[in-house]
């Protein structure tokens with residue numbers, strides 16, 4: 063605010079000094095130079111409120127480095143420059159004519175101009191959001207600087223798919239370098255010479271809301287958004303603290319940042335990649351980047367058999383110690399292919415267990431190669447500068463056009479082998495005698511030594527692995543000699559990280575801390591060497607036998623990323639062991655919080671969980687390539703993180719389970735109490751089956767208790783209405799089938815009766831009504847009547863009006879309710895069946911399968927043909 067008051071004061075005096083008026087419009091036949099507008103720092107055009115100015119500036123006070131720029135005045139930040147690659151001297155001119163804007167140097171040579179325009183320019187305007195616009199006579203925009211961004215986007219600007227930001231070389235040189243930022247159909251990404259090194263969707267602060275096709279990116283007071291369908295759909299959002307002015311910039315370091323500006327200065331709000339070693343050229347060509355995990359500061363060195371390039375050769379980088387060997391140079395179109403073929407290439411090892419930024423984002427050129435064949439593939443292509451070879455999978459990655467920095471891997475299961483393509487020096491005639499002798503000498507000494515060292519390392523690794531495996535086998539009671547190192551020859555694209563059994567044993571301290579168990583086996587807490595906490599799921603009840611089938615499923619699951627789905631970080635398929643490594647959710651599963659003894663979940667948290675779960679399911683159902691039906695939606699499979707962020711776990715696993723060998727229920731998955739009626743009639747299982755289970759979960763979220771539990775009278779919801787409940791749905795035993803109670807209260811419009819009494823009224827009638835109505839719509843007997851999860855999300859978010867469930871499609875609840883009370887009486891004395899874990903009240907599960915079945919059948923019989 064202070065600056066806004068301050069600026070008009072300055073400009074009240076300045077016009078007097080140079081007798082030129084500063085407006086938001088300039089008309090053709092106008093010529094400006096820095097000298098002419100020196101009094102005003104080169105500025106000759108201001109936006110209406112003087113938030114932005116257009117000026118010829120010399121930001122770095124360097125000779126001959128004048129640029130025509132748009133500058134944000136309060137922060138004095140250049141947000142756009144016309145001639146970033148062609149600076150002019152102080153006498154250079156900016157000429158606004160009816161043909162557009164042109165920039166000429168002292169001698170009148172054209173350095174930059176706007177492209178050919180549709181019609182004659184009437185005015186140049188600088189808008190209040192910083193857009194420089196050429197207008198024709200009828201105020202139609204002919205050209206806008208926002209359509210040609212440099213390295214910065216501001217609030218109000220839209221950044222469409224197909225546009226790029228190019229970073230500047232350094233803070234003292236505005237010309238463009240080769241880090242680029244662009245928005246694609248489903249993501250925003252950073253690239254270096256066409257090699258992707260970062261994606262917005264992978265950032266933990268980015269929330270994926272939809273998989274609609276992105277049209278553009280915007281930045282506003284509340285965050286950064288990728289939008290689809292003419293801005294009606296948010297695809298990815300990064301929510302930021304409220305701020306009226308912020309910019310997104312591709313920094314000269316190659317990092318994408320979002321910063322907000324206030325009277326206190328700039329605040330960095332977002333950065334990607336966070337880890338400097340992920341920046342492609344951080345340590346120069348073939349430089350080895352090492353992130354010190356303690357200090358979080360990166361350092362550069364060279365791999366063995368390389369040394370630092372002398373500073374005179376420009377920047378950091380590494381080249382072979384042996385001076386007669388040079389790194390292969392990128393393709394040169396002027397050079398004939400023949401020449402390339404005849405050149406003798408060899409490969410210098412970069413060592414084992416290193417990482418290269420582009421590997422995470424690219425597909426191997428080939429699978430199932432061996433090292434020599436992978437190298438031969440690279441030798442055939444002049445653009446190939448080196449290879450990375452996945453020793454386990456046999457995948458062969460070719461690095462083309464540019465070779466960046468490599469990284470020391472933090473994971474000891476990383477099995478990448480890296481090689482750079484080298485050539486015996488192409489300038490032998492210039493060798494002096496000394497260097498000529500060096501080659502054979504160095505080779506004679508180096509080769510055997512390095513060979514011996516590699517053998518030694520390999521032996522050590524093998525020995526350590528064996529030792530480890532032995533220990534684990536004893537621990538797991540699975541001492542099969544076959545279970546030793548077993549490598550697979552197949553490769554499945556998109557497979558997440560593969561862990562070895564010994565690594566997971568180390569991470570979980572030999573499977574010490576069990577944090578859960580379920581239909582699949584047990585879940586253990588683990589800590590990876592890079593300090594990430596993970597949940598390791600040990601699958602015992604596996605249906606599919608083959609490792610390849612298993613991996614195919616894992617590849618599908620591993621590629622599903624959504625903010626409301628628990629992320630699969632990796633897996634282990636070794637011998638007969640099958641383990642899945644998931645991100646760790648620090649608040650455990652919803653059932654513990656919802657039904658546990660701890661503080662009751664507040665209403666807002668419950669609502670957020672309802673929305674989050676719906677979004678996650680909607681994402682699973684929407685997938686066009688692999689639509690996934692969860693089949694086991696229940697509170698145990700909804701995990702919570704920090705601020706009640708709900709994430710669904712175990713999706714995609716139903717295919718992996720062993721089928722129950724029991725007649726009618728061969729295909730049955732999921733958990734009683736959440737099972738849709740169609741499971742029992744052998745009718746088609748569809749995503750609407752999940753919708754049913756979601757509806758059941760929603761009722762439990764509202765009430766804070768299991769749908770199927772006994773309830774004593776003194777715990778009953780207070781007052782007169784509980785008696786209404788008892789007379790119609792409960793027997794003298796105090797049993798209530800909550801979905802039926804919910805239906806009755808819905809019919810009477812008494813929604814508040816359904817809210818968790820522990821909330822003591824801290825709920826809103828409208829929201830309880832909304833959740834209950836949605837839940838009842840979801841549990842309708844006829845799958846076609848149930849809304850899709852997309853619709854549920856829209857109803858929850860208020861995008862579409864609430865629909866009402868149909869009574870006749872809910873009548874089955876009355877029969878379930880009656881069967882429930884009867885079945886519970888039977889089950890009282892028969893608790894050895896499967897018991898749903900509930901810390902407060904370890905009660906029998908809803909109904910046994912057969913009871914459920916009979917109750918369903920009777921409902922069919924009674925309701926008759928429809």
Ligand SMILES: *[C@@H]1O[C@H](CO)[C@@H](O)[C@H](O)[C@H]1NC(C)=O
Nearest residue numbers: 066109110111112189190191
């Ligand atoms: C200029 O500032 C005034 C007062 O701060 C504000 O009301 C007006 O909307 C601003 N004009 C534009 C074009 O933003």
Ligand SMILES: *[C@@H]1O[C@H](CO)[C@@H](O)[C@H](O)[C@H]1NC(C)=O
Nearest residue numbers: 093155157158159161164166
């Ligand atoms: C400005 O540009 C117009 C059109 O290109 C040209 O005719 C005119 O001579 C230029 N003026 C100066 C001072 O360069």
Ligand SMILES: *[C@@H]1O[C@H](CO)[C@@H](O)[C@H](O)[C@H]1NC(C)=O
Nearest residue numbers: 184187197198199200201202
């Ligand atoms: C063009 O738009 C500007 C700003 O909105 C306005 O001041 C001006 O009068 C308009 N001119 C014409 C010819 O419509």
Ligand SMILES: *[C@@H]1O[C@H](CO)[C@@H](O)[C@H](O)[C@H]1NC(C)=O
Nearest residue numbers: 230231237238239240241255
């Ligand atoms: C960026 O790449 C282009 C072409 O690939 C090249 O001409 C230019 O010199 C590069 N710029 C820098 C700063 O490396």
Ligand SMILES: *[C@@H]1O[C@H](CO)[C@@H](O)[C@H](O)[C@H]1NC(C)=O
Nearest residue numbers: 282283284285287289293296
């Ligand atoms: C920012 O844009 C998003 C997406 O269009 C929108 O939901 C949000 O309300 C906007 N924020 C403001 C403050 O306009």
Ligand SMILES: *[C@@H]1O[C@H](CO)[C@@H](O)[C@H](O)[C@H]1NC(C)=O
Nearest residue numbers: 277289290291292293294295
């Ligand atoms: C996009 O939205 C704008 C304003 O909301 C509207 O004028 C335009 O027609 C829409 N375009 C399409 C293709 O729907």
Ligand SMILES: *[C@@H]1O[C@H](CO)[C@@H](O)[C@H](O)[C@H]1NC(C)=O
Nearest residue numbers: 390391392393394395396397
């Ligand atoms: C590429 O071709 C140009 C001629 O167009 C030549 O001057 C240059 O030396 C070549 N570069 C390499 C690395 O061969």
Ligand SMILES: *[C@@H]1O[C@H](CO)[C@@H](O)[C@H](O)[C@H]1NC(C)=O
Nearest residue numbers: 414453454477479520523549
């Ligand atoms: C690569 O895998 C082979 C087996 O396919 C193994 O013999 C060799 O030791 C591995 N190399 C390294 C460096 O681990």
